């Protein structure tokens with residue numbers, strides 16, 4: 097069977113917009129109850145990724161979209177160089193002055209705001225202190241890039257308040273660098289790009305080498321994106337993530353000794369892996385082979401999407417999961433359980449773990465009418481099997497970072 101694209105229904109978008117404005121208004125009210133002055137409120141979303149995982153830092157392609165769950169930052173400049181922050185959902189405060197700016201150790205959330213501040217300092221843009229209230233409905237540690245959402249919101253808001261006239265792409269890069277420097281995760285560009293550049297009803301086919309991109313319509317008739325959260329918090333993620341990066345770089349180094357034109361796994365074929373990597377190290381071969389296959393799989397998946405052959409796209413999502421689990425080694429029992437549970441269900445077009453891995457969500461393309469029943473079944477069985485309660489979110493593909501108030 098084939099499913100074809102159709103325009104987004106207006107009433108759904110209206111509802112999403114209403115909910116977003118309510119969140120923004122709440123952030124503004126909270127700000128006014130704590131600080132003086134009139135803040136602006138910037139919204140920056142989390143993201144999904146249809147296919148193309150761990151390919152961004154290998155100069156491959158990704159296919160992410162912004163979602164209707166976002167971070168909201170209500171923020172106004174001060175006259176001195178102090179930064180006063182409040183995380184409303186956690187009921188936590190944090191203060192520092194710009195002259196003492198550095199990553200903080202005991203709590204993590206201020207780093208997602210301080211990292212972007214440091215990028216403005218590095219660029220020599222004249223800064224001032226500020227007060228800010230952060231609110232977010234992007235689940236934390238669920239692989240939906242809650243941290244990129246806060247980084248992009250902060251970068252965008254400071255650009256507005258300081259009249260720095262930065263291009264969006266520049267702000268994407270600053271947000272990515274702040275994740276490297278203030279969160280210690282050597283992430284690729286996907287999350288910050290999707291958050292900042294997202295477009296309602298579209299996913300983004302991004303070439304992570306040239307940074308050229310296309311918006312691909314993603315309104316599948318009768319099918320919704322269902323995220324199933326294992327509620328396993330990916331604590332291993334940052335160290336293992338950085339290890340995977342090194343394994344990929346090692347493969348490139350070995351191949352480059354023979355093929356000097358090769359600069360990343362984007363330039364590599366499976367034949368090159370056979371010749372130069374497999375003989376040296378089986379693990380490095382398996383890791384980099386997954387990436388070479390995944391870059392290719394994404395290209396084919398985009399063709400499926402163009403033809404409206406969503407079933408073929410779905411099969412590729414399952415193949416991606418198998419590769420991430422068995423070859424790239426970034427899944428976990430709970431993610432595997434969720435994907436196996438839906439694999440032979442006709443109402444589930446495709447499913448896989450999403451994001452960095454070691455926990456977080458699976459992304460499932462599911463026929464709309466089957467969603468309530470599926471959530472009920474999987475919740476009961478998952479809990480029986482793992483002792484953990486899962487969460488389920490039906491999400492829509494939404495707009496990127498913007499000033500809402």
Ligand code: GLA
Pocket residue numbers: 148149150151152153241283284285286287451452453
């Ligand atoms: C995390 C990183 C991204 C990307 C994904 C895996 O979300 O932040 O840059 O590498 O993992 O695709």
